[in-house]
Structure formats: C-alpha cells, structure tokens
Amino acid sequence: MTLTKTTADHPPARPTRTGLALPVLALSLTLVVSVVAGVALGPTVVPLPDTLRYLGAALTGGTIGADEVSSYSVIWQVRAPRVLLAAVVGAGLSAIGVAVQAMVRNALADPFILGVSSGASVGASAVVSFGLFAGLGVYALSAAAFLGALAASALVYLVARNRTGVAPLRLVLVGVALAHGFQALMSVIVFFAPFGEAARSVLFWLLGSLGSATWGALPIAGAAVVVAVVVLVRSSWSLDVLAMGDETAASLGVDAEALRRTLFLLTAVVTGALVAVSGAVGFVGLVIPHLVRILAGAGHRGVLTIAPLAGAIFLVWVDLAARSLFAPRELPLGVITALIGVPVFVTLLRRRAYLFGGR
Amino acid sequence: MALALDGVSVEVTGATLVRELSLTVESGEVLGLVGPNGSGKSTALRCVYRALRPTTGAVLLDGTDLTALSLRDSARSVAAVAQDNHTELDFTVAEVVALGRFPHHQGGGALSEHDRLLCQEAMRRTDITHLADRGVLSLSGGERQRVLIARALAQQPRVLVLDEPTNHLDVRHQLELLSFVRHCGLTALVALHDLNLAAATCDRLAVLCGGTLVAIGPPADVLTPELVQRVFGVRPTVVTHPHTGVPQLLYTLTGENNP
Numbered sequence: 001m002t003l004t005k006t007t008a009d010h011p012p013a014r015p016t017r018t019g020l021a022l023p024v025l026a027l028s029l030t031l032v033v034s035v036v037a038g039v040a041l042g043p044t045v046v047p048l049p050d051t052l053r054y055l056g057a058a059l060t061g062g063t064i065g066a067d068e069v070s071s072y073s074v075i076w077q078v079r080a081p082r083v084l085l086a087a088v089v090g091a092g093l094s095a096i097g098v099a100v101q102a103m104v105r106n107a108l109a110d111p112f113i114l115g116v117s118s119g120a121s122v123g124a125s126a127v128v129s130f131g132l133f134a135g136l137g138v139y140a141l142s143a144a145a146f147l148g149a150l151a152a153s154a155l156v157y158l159v160a161r162n163r164t165g166v167a168p169l170r171l172v173l174v175g176v177a178l179a180h181g182f183q184a185l186m187s188v189i190v191f192f193a194p195f196g197e198a199a200r201s202v203l204f205w206l207l208g209s210l211g212s213a214t215w216g217a218l219p220i221a222g223a224a225v226v227v228a229v230v231v232l233v234r235s236s237w238s239l240d241v242l243a244m245g246d247e248t249a250a251s252l253g254v255d256a257e258a259l260r261r262t263l264f265l266l267t268a269v270v271t272g273a274l275v276a277v278s279g280a281v282g283f284v285g286l287v288i289p290h291l292v293r294i295l296a297g298a299g300h301r302g303v304l305t306i307a308p309l310a311g312a313i314f315l316v317w318v319d320l321a322a323r324s325l326f327a328p329r330e331l332p333l334g335v336i337t338a339l340i341g342v343p344v345f346v347t348l349l350r351r352r353a354y355l356f357g358g359r
Numbered sequence: 360m361a362l363a364l365d366g367v368s369v370e371v372t373g374a375t376l377v378r379e380l381s382l383t384v385e386s387g388e389v390l391g392l393v394g395p396n397g398s399g400k401s402t403a404l405r406c407v408y409r410a411l412r413p414t415t416g417a418v419l420l421d422g423t424d425l426t427a428l429s430l431r432d433s434a435r436s437v438a439a440v441a442q443d444n445h446t447e448l449d450f451t452v453a454e455v456v457a458l459g460r461f462p463h464h465q466g467g468g469a470l471s472e473h474d475r476l477l478c479q480e481a482m483r484r485t486d487i488t489h490l491a492d493r494g495v496l497s498l499s500g501g502e503r504q505r506v507l508i509a510r511a512l513a514q515q516p517r518v519l520v521l522d523e524p525t526n527h528l529d530v531r532h533q534l535e536l537l538s539f540v541r542h543c544g545l546t547a548l549v550a551l552h553d554l555n556l557a558a559a560t561c562d563r564l565a566v567l568c569g570g571t572l573v574a575i576g577p578p579a580d581v582l583t584p585e586l587v588q589r590v591f592g593v594r595p596t597v598v599t600h601p602h603t604g605v606p607q608l609l610y611t612l613t614g615e616n617n618p
Contacts, residue, residue, distance in 0.1 A: 105447060106447075107447055237458075237461055237464075238461075240450065240454065240458060240461075241458055241461055243446050243447070243448045243450070244444065244446055244455075244458065245441070245443050245444065245445065245446065246410065247405065247408070247410040247439075247441040247442075247443060248439070248441050248443075248444060250408060250409045250410040250430060251408040251409065251410065251434060251437070251438065251439035251441065251520070252434050252458060252459070252461050252462055252514070253429070253430045253431035253432075253433070253434035253435075253461060253462035254430065254431075254461070255430055293448070293449075297449075297450075297451065297454075298448035298449050298450045298451075298454070298494075299450060299451075299454050
C-alpha cells in the first residue's frame with residue numbers, strides 16, 4: 001500500500017523579503033521597454049530605430065524628413081499619448097484598488113465598488129444620448145463622467161454614513177446597491193436616446209477605451225495618479241495598521257474613521273479622473289493588487305510600490321492588444337483585461353499558497 | 360498609580376453599557392476584569408485602549424486624561440490585544456510585530472536598528488522567533504495570540520490591555536499565555552471568562568455585573584460562593600488550591616447532588 005502524500009501542516013515559510021530596489025528597477029525598465037514597444041507596435045508597425053528617432057525629435061525639437069510626417073504624427077500625436085495614458089490608468093487603478101481593498105477590508109473590492117463607474121456612466125450616457133455639456137466640446141464626455149463619478153461617490157458616502165461613521169461593510173453594500181440604481185438610470189437615458197447608436201457608444205465606453213487619448217488628457221490624469229501613489233505609499237504603514245481592524249488600529253494610534261475618510265476622498269477623485277479619460281476599465285484594480293500580494297507579500301509599502309508599475313505595464317500591453325488584434329476595429333480594454341487576467345490570476349492563485357481571508 | 364478609571368460611563372444608543380466605573384490599577388499589578396457576558400468588560404477595556412470614548416468620566420494614566428492625548432501618544436503607553444483580530448491580509452509575523460513600533464514613529468519612516476532589536480526581543484520573549492517569516496493566516500490560534508502579544512510588547516507600553524486573550528486556546532496555551540502575563544512585569548488589565556484562571560493570574564479581580572462594579576479585591580476575598588451566585592447565577596464550591604493557595608471554584612451540573 002502506498003501512502004498518499006500528506007500536505008504539510010503549514011505552507012513553507014516565504015523567503016525574507018529583500019529590499020524593494022531590485023524589483024522596482026526591473027519593473028521600471030520593463031515599463032520603459034513596454035511603452036516604447038507600445039508606441040512602435042500596432043496595426044502599422046513603425047521600425048524601432050524610426051520610432052526612437054521620432055520620439056527623440058519630438059522631445060528635443062529635432063527635425064524629420066517631409067516624407068515621414070504621417071508616421072511621425074502616428075507615433076507622436078496618436079500612439080505616444082495613448083500608451084502613456086494606458087500606463088497612467090493602469091498604475092492609478094492598481095494603486096486605488098489596493099487602497100479600496102484596505103479601506104473596506106474586503107478582498108472583492110475594486111475602485112468601482114463605490115458606484116464610481118456607474119455614476120460616471122450616467123453622466124457619459126447623458127452626453128452621448130442628448131449632447132449634454134455640448135459647450136465643452138471634446139471634453140464634454142470626460143467632464144460629465146467625472147461629475148457623475150463624484151456625485152455617485154458623494155451619494156454613496158452620505159447614505160452609508162451613520163452616527164458612528166462609515167462602517168466598511170455598509171460602504172460596500174450601499175455602493176453595490178446604488179450602482180444598480182445608477183445603471184438603471186443610465187439604461188433609461190440610453191433607452192430614450194434620439195438615435196440608436198447611443199447604446200453601442202455607451203457600452204463601448206463602459207468597457208474602457210483609450211481610443212480618444214490626447215496629450216490634453218494626460219496631465220490631469222497623470223497628476224492625480226502621482227499624487228495618489230505618493231499619498232498612499234506614505235500612508236502604507238497606517239494601511240497595514242488599518243488592516244488589523246478598527247479597534248486594534250485605535251490601540252496602535254491610528255484613527256480608522258479619519259483614515260477611511262481620506263482614502264474615500266482620494267479614491268473618488270482619482271477614480272473619477274481615470275474613468276473620465278478611459279471609461280471603466282474593469283479587472284485591473286481588482287486583480288493587480290492580488291497578483292502583487294501573491295508575489296511580494298501583504299505589506300502595503302511593497303504592494304503600493306510595485307502595484308502601480310505592474311498595472312502600468314499590464315495596461316500598456318492590453319491596450320496594444322486591443323488596437324492590434326482585430327485592426328482596424330478596436331476591442332474594449334475590459335474584454336482583454338479579463339481574457340488575459342483571469343487565466344493568469346487563476347494559475348497563480350492555484351500554484352502559490354495564497355491566503356486571503358484564511359485558508 | 361499607573362491607570363485609573365474615574366467614574367467612566369458609556370452610553371450607546373440610549374443603553375448604558377458601563378455605569379460609573381471607578382477603579383485603579385497599581386503599577387506592576389495584574390487586575391482581572393470578570394463578569395458574565397454583556398457585563399461591560401470589553402466596553403470598559405475599549406475606553407482604555409481608545410477604541411471608545413467614555414460618555415462621562417475619564418481614563419487617567421498617571422493622572423493624565425487619555426482623551427487629552429493623541430491616539431498615537433496614548434498608544435505609546437497603552438498596548439492592547441483586542442478580541443476581534445481578524446485580518447484578511449497575509450502579513451508575515453515579523454510585519455505584524457513591527458506594527459507595534461508604529462506609534463513611536465511620526466508618519467512613515469523605516470524601522471531603525473533599535474526598532475528591529477525591540478521586535479526581535481518581543482518575539483524571543485513570546486517564543487515566536489522561528490515563525491518570523493510565516494504568514495499570520497497560516498498560524499494556529501495559540502501562535503497567533505503570541506504574535507499579538509509580541510506586537511503589544513514591541514509597543515513598549517506601560518499598560519497592557521488584554522480582552523479575553525485565552526479565547527479559543529487549549530489549556531496548555533491558556534496557561535502559557537497567562538503565565539507570561541503574570542510574570543512579564545507590566546501593569547496589566549485583563550478581561551477573563553475563566554474565574555479559576557483569573558484567580559491564578561491576577562493580583563486583584565474586579566467583578567462587573569450589568570455595567571456596574573460589584574466587587575473588587577484579591578481573588579480570595581472576591582470569589583465567594585455568594586458573590587458568584589449573585590453575579591453569575593451558579594453556586595460553586597470554593598476550595599483552596601493545594602499548591603498555590605489561590606481560591607478555585609468547583610461547579611456542579613444542575614440536577615446533580617448539590618449540598
């Protein structure tokens with residue numbers, strides 16, 4: 001008789017974590033390579049030396065030949081802002097995903113759990129269907145989405161709040177419930193839209209797209225993400241304390257209510273800004289935090305340092321796939337993040353002894 | 360005097376959970392808080408480790424009202440192991456212990472060599488050094504409780520607050536943990552369910568009933584059959600432990616021959 005191999009009582013000890021410098025350096029280099037690749041590749045591939053030369057010319061004010069103008073404008077006017085925006089959105093959603101999961105102490109939370117995306121979609125559908133904010137021109141959609149996101153977050157916060165503050169689970173429940181309400185409102189708006197194409201436009205926008213990326217969209221989104229990442233990394237130790245529960249947090253000197261208010265505000269504004277420029281790119285903010293924890297452990301300092309880089313790299317490649325696979329048609333980003341992310345996530349989840357919420 | 364509760368009352372949504380509670384914990388003393396479920400033990404402790412603010416009255420640390428201090432300042436003096444310690448994230452043992460250093464730092468800041476030594480010392484005293492790189496979610500109940508004690512020790516507190524620290528532990532781990540509390544030399548305020556363990560561990564016992572203090576004193580004075588009958592609704596036989604001399608309670612199931 002052979003004995004079946006018994007599993008060990010405990011998973012093996014994780015190796016002691018060395019500093020963050022090495023992984024950060026490796027990921028930064030990967031990100032740079034990914035961005036250049038993202039700019040060079042696409043439905044029309046621009047050779048790498050040309051790509052680098054165009055980028056150099058744009059950055060340093062060099063000259064290019066007259067016959068190269070169309071390639072140059074593809075590289076500099078279309079692809080460069082789009083790839084950079086992909087990196088910004090990926091980084092931001094990943095960092096905010098970590099923040100939201102810490103804020104509501106829930107593994108299933110993502111940046112959109114507070115009703116941000118459905119609120120934004122109400123604003124976006126109003127623009128698409130009835131030409132709201134027409135005076136703002138090309139920024140109408142972004143402005144409406146941002147305002148919708150903020151209004152939804154504020155409503156969720158006010159409804160979830162009671163005398164003792166905002167309990168994490170209440171926040172999740174109210175967010176989920178109100179999201180359904182916002183979706184219904186969006187459906188009504190689309191249903192009464194004067195032209196049939198509205199539903200399709202809203203759906204495409206909802207699943208996320210960087211197709212309308214311009215240099216103009218970058219500074220605000222970029223600044224929001226940089227501020228968010230800096231604030232979060234600086235608060236990483238407090239987030240570790242918050243994860244121990246409100247009572248223990250108090251005994252360690254952290255006011256959980258105040259920290260949660262800060263996190264909520266940060267989440268609402270940054271997610272709103274990202275949704276305004278890219279729609280609701282799902283999955284990134286849920287899965288990148290988990291992936292990073294699987295590889296780097298739970299400590300927020302490490303997770304919040306690595307997750308933005310990992311998310312940026314991930315979304316750059318996702319966007320490349322979205323615009324290349326079925327060119328000239330574009331797939332929504334959300335479709336690809338799920339198609340790539342789910343198998344990777346499930347594989348890692350099964351391979352590593354990953355404990356989240358107990359065995 | 361180290362810690363004093365001065366007329367502490369806690370009202371939540373109209374219900375009075377703790378009423379006019381006054382007691383002092385002398386420096387180096389282990390004071391046990393006992394009482395039936397819902398008697399206000401945890402509520403009183405929450406006021407001490409700042410998770411709750413007394414509605415009236417004050418918690419004084421060497422005469423200073425705790426509410427006058429920032430959370431961080433009082434966390435430098437009072438460490439706690441609360442009852443609800445569930446976390447979903449799989450931190451390593453070393454990371455959790457290092458959280459004890461949090462109140463000693465302004466803002467973020469990396470651990471200094473001094474912090475690291477304190478954490479190592481705390482882990483050595485609680486015998487968890489070999490677990491340092493293990494994830495906390497994979498630990499047994501006894502190990503996890505020791506990790507939380509180590510975190511509290513790394514906090515370098517003057518007062519240790521423990522809310523039913525022996526919950527879910529087997530008898531060996533219960534005895535190990537309480538032996539540690541008995542001999543660690545810290546001023547400690549401990550809520551306990553098991554009256555026999557409380558009698559063995561604590562210098563004095565404070566008995567709460569319905570949010571009110573009904574008795575306080577050395578275990579031998581407090582744990583009389585009459586008081587236990589009045590507060591807990593069961594009548595024990597009180598004997599003296601043949602080796603240690605502390606009072607121990609023997610219970611009889613209802614329906615058995617009860618003198």
